[in-house]
Amino acid sequence: MAQTLYDKLWQSHLVMDRDDGSSLIYIDRHLLHEVTSPQAFEGLRLAKRPLWRLKANVATADHNVPTTPDREVIKDEVSRIQVETLGRNCSDFDITLFDLADRRQGIVHVVGPEQGLTLPGMTVVCGDSHTSTHGAFGALAHGIGTSEVEHVLATQCLVQTKSKNMRIWVDSPLSAGVTAKDLALYICGQIGTAGGTGYALEFAGPGIEALSMEGRMTLCNMAIEAGARAGMVAVDQTTIDYIEGRDYAPKGENWEKAVAAWKQLHSDADAVFDRDIKINGAAIEPQVSWGTSPEMVISVNEPLPLPENEVDSVKRDGMKRAYEYMGLTPGAALADITPDRVFIGSCTNSRIEDLRAAAEVAKGRKVSPKVKQALVVPGSGLVKAQAEKEGLDVIFKEAGFEWREPGCSMCLAMNADRLEQGEHCASTSNRNFEGRQGYGGRTHLVSPATAAAAAIAGAFVDVRTVMNQGAQ
Amino acid sequence: MKAFTQVTGIVAPLDRANVDTDQIIPKQFLKSIQRTGFGPNLFDEWRYLDQGFPGQDYTQRPLNKDFVLNQEPYTQAKILLTRQNFGCGSSREHAPWALDDFGFRCIIAPSFADIFYNNCFKNGILPIQLTEEQVENLFHLVTENKGFTFTVDLESQTIKAGDESQSHLLDEIKFDIPAPRKSSLLKGLDEIGETLVHSDVIRAFEEKYHSANPWL
Numbered sequence A: 001m002a003q004t005l006y007d008k009l010w011q012s013h014l015v016m017d018r019d020d021g022s023s024l025i026y027i028d029r030h031l032l033h034e035v036t037s038p039q040a041f042e043g044l045r046l047a048k049r050p051l052w053r054l055k056a057n058v059a060t061a062d063h064n065v066p067t068t069p070d071r072e073v074i075k076d077e078v079s080r081i082q083v084e085t086l087g088r089n090c091s092d093f094d095i096t097l098f099d100l101a102d103r104r105q106g107i108v109h110v111v112g113p114e115q116g117l118t119l120p121g122m123t124v125v126c127g128d129s130h131t132s133t134h135g136a137f138g139a140l141a142h143g144i145g146t147s148e149v150e151h152v153l154a155t156q157c158l159v160q161t162k163s164k165n166m167r168i169w170v171d172s173p174l175s176a177g178v179t180a181k182d183l184a185l186y187i188c189g190q191i192g193t194a195g196g197t198g199y200a201l202e203f204a205g206p207g208i209e210a211l212s213m214e215g216r217m218t219l220c221n222m223a224i225e226a227g228a229r230a231g232m233v234a235v236d237q238t239t240i241d242y243i244e245g246r247d248y249a250p251k252g253e254n255w256e257k258a259v260a261a262w263k264q265l266h267s268d269a270d271a272v273f274d275r276d277i278k279i280n281g282a283a284i285e286p287q288v289s290w291g292t293s294p295e296m297v298i299s300v301n302e303p304l305p306l307p308e309n310e311v312d313s314v315k316r317d318g319m320k321r322a323y324e325y326m327g328l329t330p331g332a333a334l335a336d337i338t339p340d341r342v343f344i345g346s347c348t349n350s351r352i353e354d355l356r357a358a359a360e361v362a363k364g365r366k367v368s369p370k371v372k373q374a375l376v377v378p379g380s381g382l383v384k385a386q387a388e389k390e391g392l393d394v395i396f397k398e399a400g401f402e403w404r405e406p407g408c409s410m411c412l413a414m415n416a417d418r419l420e421q422g423e424h425c426a427s428t429s430n431r432n433f434e435g436r437q438g439y440g441g442r443t444h445l446v447s448p449a450t451a452a453a454a455a456i457a458g459a460f461v462d463v464r465t466v467m468n469q470g471a472q
Numbered sequence B: 001m002k003a004f005t006q007v008t009g010i011v012a013p014l015d016r017a018n019v020d021t022d023q024i025i026p027k028q029f030l031k032s033i034q035r036t037g038f039g040p041n042l043f044d045e046w047r048y049l050d051q052g053f054p055g056q057d058y059t060q061r062p063l064n065k066d067f068v069l070n071q072e073p074y075t076q077a078k079i080l081l082t083r084q085n086f087g088c089g090s091s092r093e094h095a096p097w098a099l100d101d102f103g104f105r106c107i108i109a110p111s112f113a114d115i116f117y118n119n120c121f122k123n124g125i126l127p128i129q130l131t132e133e134q135v136e137n138l139f140h141l142v143t144e145n146k147g148f149t150f151t152v153d154l155e156s157q158t159i160k161a162g163d164e165s166q167s168h169l170l171d172e173i174k175f176d177i178p179a180p181r182k183s184s185l186l187k188g189l190d191e192i193g194e195t196l197v198h199s200d201v202i203r204a205f206e207e208k209y210h211s212a213n214p215w216l
């Protein structure tokens, strides 16, 4: 029978079907960070349970870490205890840890693929909802809770029930100035933040094939924002080229064998999806979120939507509440909003290609005096090093951006990087929830290029216009 | 895992859609390395008028009197009635920990986000999915009859009035729940222990799998 990519990944990891209708699924890679793991390790200790497979686990500290140069001494005591606890747990259980002194340290979803720890055909889990990112490699990857972190550590398996299949078919490549982030936001706007609930989501079609691995990661990263725990893209030459030569990638004879197997990782031509959505890639414009849910998003040149046009009363109430929280007026233009801060970073958009796209806009231009702070936070120590090799740090600094050390930073403001009450932010992160970037903060989700354009213009403008104006 | 069989308690109506886990328990409280103590900070940004931080004496904080959980009798609520896509966003299990710590044992909504739904079961909380229409009717019922109680029974998969004298206001509702979820929640099993019963099967799978995929 014809199978989808998800069916194939499920089948190859099926340890057993249980009596009650659920299944035991084998887990290849388990990534850990400091926030969702302490209670899991504590549980193991209490039950005196060993790790099932040591080498499946790799850890890094990211959520709490400062991004300033003196970051190795964390001043916030509670944060420090959490990062130290991760260190102690990893050394007690002998787990590989990229700590703050290691240049491989970074956001867990940037580090995994960058190291070749994420490979096609794997099941990848982490106590973090953006684990969906790793699906870009033709892997089955999703976030889990802390109880499941403990379950994976102790058994190398998870108890799962199979999801339904959904495909988003993007029929044509995106236009110039439009990125995978705009596509991700557009999809959230189209299907809603619960649109993918209960589904494993595959992104396919010419528009997806044309994306780089960075772009595919950005897209799969935000599958969770569209309600799907897992997003994925079939393996092609772009995937294989990205992995070759990475530290943890297979080598020699194993490489050949692996590549041969990976080439099977795509949905069969006649596979049937429970839900199939078609999107015209070329028609998508740069997107900006205006409200407090990733589905509250519009094209940059559209006016803010009118709640009275919404027929669903629950949605209408949600829009009104969002307007109140965001301090915005229905019908207004995005160009009338000044971002107090600009944040370029997060597991969605902190990879080298993202930084290049932002630097291209920043080059030879200056951050508007209306903007209080513009931060660039690379996703990992290696991304940072690469960007510095290419001189991107100099471009950013000359334009007036701050160039930081890797971590989650202002994506969720668990460290010192945060919005003040009432401030608007052009952010390349993935969630515009109330308070996400700081108490009372107001987030607008955008692509790295649009964020850089917002920094320069001091307003949410069409990045294509900024680029056409040339550098000052 | 805690078991769930039946609960009778006050139903608090939280009339919002897309309540995300950042709202259920804001990030600053995720710095704790414990599983307990999150109750006072459940819905922190909606419950208090000031900004919360870990370790603070919450009894001294100014309350947002408009927020449902600050109004009597909802401070004693055990059942939360809410709107679609509850628990979206982050995978933090701190969200069900906080709900549990506050006293909630059951959440009723038209839909839940996948990871949150899963995390509830790990903590003995029963998430019940009803239709939009049923939820709408229940909102009317509990707002018109403040302090209305439900009895939720997992074995029979039913919701009815908690107080006999009010049973004329609510016809018994049957709810669906996936069979595997029901059985594990009723028994409150140690899931890891249950899986480890199959250690031999896992080991045999692993051996075959790794010889077929030698690069892993």
Ligand code: SF4
Pocket (backbone or CB within 6 Å): A062, A063, A107, A108, A109, A128, A130, A346, A347, A348, A407, A408, A411, A412, A429, A430
């Ligand atoms: S960058 Fe943001 S979304 Fe990504 S893992 Fe860190 S906190 Fe989560």
